[in-house]
Amino acid sequence: MTTQTIAGRDVTVDEEGFLADPAQWDDEVATAIARDAGIDPMTDRHWQVVRYMRDTYLSTGSAPTIRSLGKASGVPVKELYQLFPKGPAKLAARIAGIPKPRGCI
Amino acid sequence: MGAEPIEKVSIIVSKGSFDGIYPGLIMANGARMEGIEADLFFTFFGLDAVNKARNESVKVASVGNPGLHVATWLGGFPGMSAVVTRKFAKRMDDLDFPSIPEFIEMIHDSGAGLYACKASVDLFELERDDLIDEIDDVITVGEFYEKAAGGQIIFT
Numbered sequence: 001m002t003t004q005t006i007a008g009r010d011v012t013v014d015e016e017g018f019l020a021d022p023a024q025w026d027d028e029v030a031t032a033i034a035r036d037a038g039i040d041p042m043t044d045r046h047w048q049v050v051r052y053m054r055d056t057y058l059s060t061g062s063a064p065t066i067r068s069l070g071k072a073s074g075v076p077v078k079e080l081y082q083l084f085p086k087g088p089a090k091l092a093a094r095i096a097g098i099p100k101p102r103g104c105i
Numbered sequence: 106m107g108a109e110p111i112e113k114v115s116i117i118v119s120k121g122s123f124d125g126i127y128p129g130l131i132m133a134n135g136a137r138m139e140g141i142e143a144d145l146f147f148t149f150f151g152l153d154a155v156n157k158a159r160n161e162s163v164k165v166a167s168v169g170n171p172g173l174h175v176a177t178w179l180g181g182f183p184g185m186s187a188v189v190t191r192k193f194a195k196r197m198d199d200l201d202f203p204s205i206p207e208f209i210e211m212i213h214d215s216g217a218g219l220y221a222c223k224a225s226v227d228l229f230e231l232e233r234d235d236l237i238d239e240i241d242d243v244i245t246v247g248e249f250y251e252k253a254a255g256g257q258i259i260f261t
Contacts, residue, residue: 065201066138067211077214086140105134105202 007032018093018100022058025097034095037086046083046095049075054096063093063101113142113256115249120261121150123165123190123205124172129261130154130208137215142256145212146249148222152229155221155237160206165190206237213239218252220244 001020004013007028012020017033019025030050034042042050052073056064066089070077080088089101114136118129129145136143153159167173167180167189179185194204203211213219221236221243233243244252 066134066215067201067203070211070214077211078216081137081215087138089138103201104131 014100016094016100019097022054022097025054029097030095033097037091037094039084039091039095042095043083045075045079049073049080049083049088049092050096053092054098057093057096057098063089063098063103065089065101065103065105067105111136111141111257115144115146115253115256115258117146117148117249117258117260118151118154119149121153121159121163123163123193124170125261126151126154126163126205127202127208129259130205130212132259132261133217134208134212134215137212137217142217143212143215144218144220144252144256146220146222146244148225149228152221152225152231152236154205154209155219155240156231156235157237158235160209160237161204163190163205165193209237209239220249220252222246222249 001012001014003010009024009029011024011029014020019029031042034040034046039046049069052069053063064072066077066080069075069080069089075083084091089103093099093101114132116129116133118126120126129151133143133145147155153163164186165173167175167185168177170180173180173189175185202208209219219240221240223243223245226236226243233240236243
């Protein structure tokens with residue numbers, strides 16, 4: 001765990017850049033993490049996925065799988081990969097300020 | 106510094122059982138989830154995974170499968186294979202694993218390439234129309250190696 005300054009705020013992140021404390025997150029932190037990962041600008045569709053992931057994590061304690069993202073976020077699997085080409089589940093989780101998902105599917 | 110990250114995998118699915126097909130699908134889907142390029146190549150009985158007439162009735166073998174720890178005489182009982190398969194399918198559904206047809210559609214949507222082996226298609230006297238729409242092409246082993254260039258080949 002290290003402390004990093006993202007969007008002018010001091011936040012704690014793990015070795016892969018996932019926020020240790022989801023409470024340190026806000027829209028500007030999300031936009032900065034996204035930009036750093038090559039997603040600029042964050043479109044409404046990106047936000048839809050990111051907010052769905054964050055809400056699911058905060059209410060259930062675990063991040064959704066790609067399958068449930070594709071079914072329930074309102075963004076189909078094909079588009080998920082277009083929005084987050086380097087791996088939708090992990091990148092969206094990082095932008096959403098939640099821990100790295102550990103599912104195999 | 107660690108080793109070079111894997112950037113591309115070509116996964117061969119050669120078996121037509123439940124436990125013969127799923128691992129290759131999980132590895133292909135897992136690769137795409139990590140942003141790794143992935144192609145799937147279905148050969149021999151692995152073609153059942155993409156055969157419209159068979160992809161919904163793939164079974165766990167209950168005979169000749171020591172991993173199940175079921176006596177051979179019991180495993181050979183009529184309907185045993187179906188019972189064991191249902192048990193696995195139920196457990197996997199609980200863990201949010203898709204069925205084989207849905208999984209393959211998902212992998213296709215993730216941008217992975219899906220290919221059927223020409224020799225096997227000929228051997229089983231199948232036509233392109235017998236295979237699911239998600240199949241990108243029916244290709245020879247030579248074409249498979251061309252597509253696999255620059256990546257890792259995984260045989261399952």
